Amino acid sequence: MKHAYTWSAILAVVLASTAGDVLLSRAMKKVGDVGALWRRAGLLTVAGRILRRPSFLLGIFMMAASFFSLLFALSWGDVSLVAPASASLTFVANAVAAKIFLHERVDHRRWIAALLVAGGVVLLAA
């Protein structure tokens, strides 16, 4: 039962945080390099431009959902299992989602990285 709770919570973390990451990445690419924008136009302009993005706000909501799922998972499992497992499964889901929704060029190097991390997750759970 403990394992079922832990892994269900991990799955919830992965789904919510993949959606959140994709939405936030989309928002920040539209805002552009915040370092350059900050030096040029100031912090308020940067904050205003980020906060006006609907995809940013929706991304925050998904991140909050994943955060509370993570708290739930942490109350059941070890942190050295829960945190890497949820975050790196998120990374694999993100590689797929980034290719589909963000049109990032996920080349062989990035797929190998995804597989290595996925293998690492299996070992973490063993």
Added chain:
Amino acid sequence: MTFRKYLVLAGVTLFAAIGDILLARGMKQVGNVPLHGLPDIVFSVLNPWVALGIFFLLGFFAAYMTALSWADLTYVLPATSLGYVLLALIAKFFLHEQVSATRWLGIGLISAGVGFVTQGPALTRHPWHHDQPDLEAEPVGTRAEP
């Protein structure tokens, strides 16, 4: 990639690991939350360790958003996953969790993935740059670059 950008990536890594550790410590004090007690999880933010963890995760979030503004999602995520090595070390020495040999091997594989992705380019395309006229169109003379 400039030194400043690597610093931002290091910030993402460190803040995430420290934040997770603090959350874990706090949630162990809160104890197992049963499924029917799910609304109670909101009150776990009142635990000081959880609160401090959230503070660090806010720092992580600022650094993460900065990184995402100039690098691909599929670059930033693996590039900052060295935090798990840090996480395992802290979990072992401060939370006294058991980190078995297979978990260490898993952490090793994740680190190898980090090595692979950071050898590549950070940004593979600028799909939305054209709907950002104010960044491109502004005369160079008005920019206050240091």
